[in-house]
Amino acid sequence: MYPEGKPYDQGMLDVGDGNLVHWEVHGNPAGKPALVVHGGPGSGCHPRAVRPFDPDRYRVVLMDQRGCGRSTPHAGDPTTDMTVNTTRHLVADMERLRVHLGVDRWLLYGGSWGSTLILAYAERHPDRVSEIVISAVTTTRRSEIAWLYEGVGRFFPEAWERFRTGSGTDARTAAELVAAYARLTCHPDPAIREKATADWCAWEDAVVSLEGAGAPYGDRPDAARLALVRICSHYFAHGAWLEEGALLRDAHRLAGIPGVLVHGRLDLGGPLSTAWELARAWPDAELTVVNDSGHLGTEATRTQIRAALDRFAVNRPLA
Numbered sequence: 154m155y156p157e158g159k160p161y162d163q164g165m166l167d168v169g170d171g172n173l174v175h176w177e178v179h180g181n182p183a184g185k186p187a188l189v190v191h192g193g194p195g196s197g198c199h200p201r202a203v204r205p206f207d208p209d210r211y212r213v214v215l216m217d218q219r220g221c222g223r224s225t226p227h228a229g230d231p232t233t234d235m236t237v238n239t240t241r242h243l244v245a246d247m248e249r250l251r252v253h254l255g256v257d258r259w260l261l262y263g264g265s266w267g268s269t270l271i272l273a274y275a276e277r278h279p280d281r282v283s284e285i286v287i288s289a290v291t292t293t294r295r296s297e298i299a300w301l302y303e304g305v306g307r308f309f310p311e312a313w314e315r316f317r318t319g320s321g322t323d324a325r326t327a328a329e330l331v332a333a334y335a336r337l338t339c340h341p342d343p344a345i346r347e348k349a350t351a352d353w354c355a356w357e358d359a360v361v362s363l364e365g366a367g368a369p370y371g372d373r374p375d376a377a378r379l380a381l382v383r384i385c386s387h388y389f390a391h392g393a394w395l396e397e398g399a400l401l402r403d404a405h406r407l408a409g410i411p412g413v414l415v416h417g418r419l420d421l422g423g424p425l426s427t428a429w430e431l432a433r434a435w436p437d438a439e440l441t442v443v444n445d446s447g448h449l450g451t452e453a454t455r456t457q458i459r460a461a462l463d464r465f466a467v468n469r470p471l472a
Contacts, residue, residue: 155204155205155206155208155459156204158200161178162178163178164177165223171226174218174219174224174250175222175223176215177215178212179206179213180211184209184210184212186254188216188260189203189213189214189262190270190274191217191222193384195218196222202215205462207462218270220383231343231383238384240270243270244273251281259282261282264290264450265288267287268287272400275407275410276403282410283410284410285438286412286461287413287414287415288416292401294395294397294400294401298389298392301423302316303327309359312359316352319334320352327389334353334382334386338350338386339383350378353385354382355371360421361422363419364419369449400431401431401434402434404434408436411437411465413439413461414432415461416428416441417446417447419444420447423448
């Protein structure tokens with residue numbers, strides 16, 4: 154990976170609805186524009202997200218999606234209005250930032266939830282996307298949500314039972330579970346919000362526990378954890394406001410956009426089948442399967458991502 158570096162420009166963009174979205178730019182001001190689309194939803198961006206990019210050849214934009222990271226108002230505040238935080242809003246925010254920064258077309262890079270948002274944006278604005286690089290492919294279909302919050306419980310039955318119990322209901326399906334947690338994270342009692350946040354993160358950590366990464370969800374600061382769980386449960390309780398299968402159905406809109414998909418064969422949270430389906434629906438995408446990798450990725454995953462970004466760096470759009 155390349156050095157982490159520091160931003161040469163940053164700011165807060167007013168995207169409406171009382172929301173200010175934090176953004177920053179790294180690398181070469183004259184380089185190829187690229188946007189990092191973070192996961193979660195609600196994780197926020199970290200400066201290390203620029204490390205796959207050659208800082209001499211890329212102008213790398215980071216942004217914190219609504220309600221998380223350094224964007225305001227923060228979803229860690231239970232009074233923050235979540236009705237103006239939807240996939241449609243985030244796609245519009247990305248486009249507003251592109252215009253604000255004077256970018257004509259940019260490469261999109263991200264993984265997990267970030268891949269869903271990348272696809273939603275690219276299918277809405279294909280003329281503004283030069284290339285796409287995605288790891289841990291998801292499309293946030295309700296079937297994928299059902300797998301992550303119910304189906305994969307067959308591998309971790311004790312952890313899933315604790316997760317179900319933590320919902321405070323007798324929920325038996327993923328839809329019921331995520332809706333219950335969405336309600337709990339908005340509860341006026343801070344103790345109830347904190348417990349729901351801890352229970353949710355414990356389940357997420359269980360799903361990736363075989364990858365040896367510790368507790369990547371539970372180890373976050375309190376406000377960041379609450380924002381993550383509140384935003385995740387809010388999005389997943391609504392199927393990300395996407396018609397089931399719409400991103401795969403409309404993948405033909407990506408025609409002409411070169412893409413690289415990198416997915417771990419051992420990804421329990423987001424099985425390889427989604428990446429496989431997307432690669433079949435998007436002829437300009439190439440799929441690389443990393444046999445020893447899970448959802449969080451390995452050195453082999455990062456090598457494939459950097460190789461793709463290095464290759465795309467030479468395909469500079471005309472000014």
